[in-house]
Amino acid sequence: MKILVSVKRVIDYNVKVRVKADHSAVDLTNVKMSMNPFCEIAVEEAIRLKEKGIATEVVAVSIGSKACQETLRTALALGADRAIQVEAEDGLDSLSVAKLIAKVAQDEAADLVIMGKQAIDSDNNQTGQMVAALLDYPQATFASEVLIENGEAQVTREIDGGLQTLAITLPAVVTTDLRLNEPRFASLPNIMKAKKKPLDVKTPADLGVEVGSNVSLVSVTPPPQRAGGIKVGSVTELVDKLKNEAKVVS
């Protein structure tokens, strides 16, 4: 079984986000970039399936400028067998990314596509579902457990009310939630080895995919700041404030 896992290079989750003064975008100059945390979980799941002998090959794919090769090298260091970069401008919209990933999945004849449920920059939570729709594959989003058996994936999903389990026929798309696994760290020898693993570069034209979007960004502004509150000295004072000042407790 072959697994395609997608990875996105995003602002590191520990970095404080700043909006540019002209409100055109978020300022990414000299900011630490990392693999999207949900993509790390996707890579980990793919590697575990390979370690269990269920998957035979793990291919990592990333859509973006040359810088995302670094993210692909991380995926290779973690255990992916080879990587594909689809060269495109950073910040391509989800539908274009989905079309590119869908085409790669088709060309690779991947049995399972594992993706993060959302990227922590655009917070869209949609690309995996779009890939599945474009390929007419079944999907299991927000996965917290994945079991592969008899050409089927039995996936437990984190939903608003609790957990739901679906059985989907492969080929299929799974998107990862936080509790699926705890990603490992790449060891130094593996980071060295990853430099020798194959990394192909393709363009959207190579894949026959036209990219573009009808959505334009008008402005990006900082969120309204909450005015700092006060410290209260005791529970009695707190209850008094809630009753008589904020009037949220009767």
Added chain:
Amino acid sequence: MSVLIIAEHDNKSLKPATLNTVTAATQIDADVHVLVVGFECQTVVEQAAQVSGVTKVLVADNAAYEHQLAENVSKLVVDVAAGYGHILAPATTTGKNTLPRVAALLNVAQLSDVIKVESADTFVRPIYAGNAIATVKTTDAVKVLTIRTTGFDAAASTGGSAERQVLSQVITSDRSRFVKEQLAESDRPELTAASVIISGGRGMGNGDNFKLLEGVADKLGAAIGASRAAVDAGFVPNDLQVGQTGKTVAPDLYIAVGISGAIQHLAGMKDSKVIVAINKDEDAPIFQVADYGLVADLFDAVPELEKSL
């Protein structure tokens, strides 16, 4: 052009998230239709038809739709999409699961988690865990949006009298099968609809200690929530998680207990009207957003709070 909303329901009742979505829809166009896809969901249809602002309810009631799987529901929505300028769903796990498929099948973008309607083609949505607010304009023929419920007031659940239309097409989902569901059962209000929430974080120490919060929750009629740290540590189940990747809430009163206030958590609750933080670390970032901060050991403060309410 009319707006189509995919109703959030469990075959028994219409979920409040639908009401907030109706409000967003009425800010786009006055002709608002609600699609109820489910099985033996007649009560939901009755409720949807009474929502103020809804002009028409479309019903697809068939065993094939019992679990509202994304694969066939998305195809059904695409089937009825002609004539609609906008297709909306609340940004719940159900809406987030299904709507991107609809957008992809229609070959248009999806705008996720819309918090404000500027005009029929311009919308506001948070990005970077709410640390930046993007205004976006779309020229797609059909605009597909998920609506963050905290951004819009709930439409009145009564006062409307929408016409009904039964959809006869049955689309099956052959390659996706429902196996089981483990839903949390609770007499407390739903997190996303509660007017008071008390949440626990890593500082709670273990799952048993969440019982401390129950006493306060009982007195205030509050829902109980948790930070990602508490869910990751296995103290409580995932459906309690408030934050960037969990639920987004905006109650009148949010009480954060033993929560340090990571960016990811703040993203899910900082629109609450009044925030109270109880934490023994006076430097915890949660105090920067709290209206009332109490530096205290939660194991003393929470029982005392329960007694004084």
